[in-house]
Amino acid sequence: MARRGRIGEFELIARYFAPLARTFKGAGNLQSDNAFLAADPRHDLVVKTDTVVAGVHFLADESPQRVAAKALRVCLSDLAAGGAMPFVYQLSLALPARWTEKWLAGFAKGLAADQRRYAIVLCGGDTVVTPGPLTVTITAFGRVARGKGIGRGGARAGDELWVSGTVGDGALGLLAAKGRLPELTPRQRAFLDDRYRLPQPRTALGHHLVGIATAMADVSDGLLADAGHIADASRLAVTVERDDVPLSAAGRAAVTADPRLWANVLGGGDDYELVLAVPPRKRSALLGAARAAGIAVTRIGRFTDGSGVTLTAAGRAAAAPRKGYVHF
Incomplete structure (x- = not known):
C-alpha cells in the first residue's frame, strides 16, 4: 500500500x-x-x-x-x-x-x-x-x-489471454532462497531458487509473435498486474482463470501444501514470462510459433468490453488478495 x-x-x-x-x-x-x-x-x-x-x-x-x-x-x-x-x-x-x-x-x-x-x-x-x-x-x-513492434495497448475484445512457460516460480523462488518453503524437497527448492535468481527471458519466442499477438507484456510485477496493464492500456477488461494458470511441478507442490501461496503465484512477479493477447483466429499461428521456439504457451483467460481484472476459479469469481508488486 x-x-x-x-x-x-x-x-x-x-x-x-x-x-x-x-x-x-x-x-x-x-x-x-x-x-x-x-x-x-x-x-x-x-x-x-x-x-x-x-x-x-x-x-x-x-x-x-x-x-x-x-x-x-x-x-x-x-x-x-x-x-x-x-x-x-x-x-x-x-x-x-x-x-x-x-x-x-x-x-x-x-x-x-x-x-x-x-x-x-x-x-x-x-x-x-x-x-x-x-x-x-x-x-x-x-x-x-518497421511499425511491427508490440505494445500493451492493442488488445481487442474477444482476444484470448495467453502466457508462456510457468507462473509463480520467481516469487516462490524468493521464498525458497529465504528458507521459507520447508515443506518442499531440496530439489524443488533449488529449482525455484534458480528461477528467481536467473530469469529466462523469452527472446526465442517474442520476435515470432509479431503479427500474432495484438498486445504483450512480460510478467515482472505479477500475472494479474501485468495482464491488467494490458487491459488498462487497451481500455478493456480481462478475466484470468486460476485453474488454467500453468505451474511447474515445484510450484504445484508449494500451492498444494499451502493454498495461501496462490497469492504469491498470481501477484508476486519476477517470472519474466510473456503474457499476451491473441485473436482466436491466430491461435494456430501462436501454437506453431511456440513449438518453433521450444517454449510452451497456455490460454488462461479472455479480454472483454469493460475495465479491470477478474480472477475466477472453476469458472466462479475468486478473491485476489495480492494483484502485483508495487514500488511505492
Missing part, C-alpha cells in the same frame, strides 16, 4: 512524466515498458531501461555473475515483449564504496556469458561510486520490423 501522502508508481508516471513524453509517438504515453524509435527504412529500435538494486531486486549477497545476468535479462524480457531481437545495451553501474576488483571481474564475466547467449553487445554507459547499495541500470536496444 502506498504511504499516506504518496501516490503509486503508475499514477506517478501518468501525472508527472507522461506529459513530458506526449509529443513523441514512440513513447506510447509511457503505458508500455518499451519505447519504439525509427532506426532505418526496415527497422525500429525497441528501447528499455531497467534498474536493479541490491536488497530490492536481488539478494544482497548474490554472486556478481548472477547480478549481471539478472540486470541484463530483465531488460531482454521487455525486448521480447516488444517483439524485438536483442541488439546492443548500455550499462550504468553505481558501486558501493567498498567495491573490489574481484567482484567487478565476476560481474564482467557474467555479462560476457550472457552477451554470447543472447547475441547482444555493450555499447557504452557510466560507472560511479555510491554511498548507497549496489545499483545496476541497463538500457537495452532491440530491433523489430
